Amino acid sequence: MKRNRKIDKLDLNPIFIKKLLQKHKPVFSLKSLEKGGELTLLLTSEFLKFFLATSAALMMPDSLSYYKMKRNQDDFLDLLNNLDIKNWRKNRSLKKLKEKGFIKNNFRLTRKGFNKSLFILINNIAIKIPKIWDGKWRMLIFDIPKNYAGNRNFLRNHLIDIGFIQIQKSVWAFPFPCKKEIKFLIELTKTEKYTYFITGKIHNDLKFIKAYKKIFPKQFKKY
Secondary structure (H helix, E strand, C coil): CCCCCCCCCCCCCHHHHHHHHHHHCCEEECCCCCCCCHHHHHCCHHHHHHHHCCCCEEECCCCCCHHHHHHCCCCHHHHHHCCCCCHHHHHHHHHHHHHCCCECCCCCECHHHHHHHHHHHHCCECCCCCCCCCCCEEEEEECCCHHHHHHHHHHHHHHHHHCCEEEECCEEEECCCCHHHHHHHHHHCCCHHHEEEEEECCCCCHHHHHHHHHHCCCCCCCC
């Protein structure tokens, strides 16, 4: 279950977000989103055009290909028609989006809708899992001050969602490549001065290997 993300000192300026996405090109997955609900919001035309322009990777639901999204990015209703969602669910979603102030009558995102779409996307960051673990750990070390408590909690909660484990206080580790996704979160939360991302070996890491072997048996088969 996704946690409630309260974050302080967050710059939601579309230009800033676009630059971050273009710089790091993190991977996102829409496959787990409820069709007709949050997914509908993500596919409104203004946000779609904005997102496609960043060239970031997007793992799509089976009912909607990247090609269809790009082809129809100027037409919100065409996008909805390409989704395998019953008409009554589409109409219900449109009504709710309007009532909540996420879209206007012409089906364009409001600023509130853009911010909501962004948070949905961030909460669905995806890590590509390789076939075999390379024996290296991806570690994030941070000492974020109290006046950035919201940012710290936001970052920590996302580390947990991705699959990081805490090996010491403010030291987190994950076995698979995730640098671009973590760097994106770090810069989004403006905690660059307080964080260190390291790739390397961990001495006496048997207990961590055992923990991940239960989750990724194929990747840790030889360990």
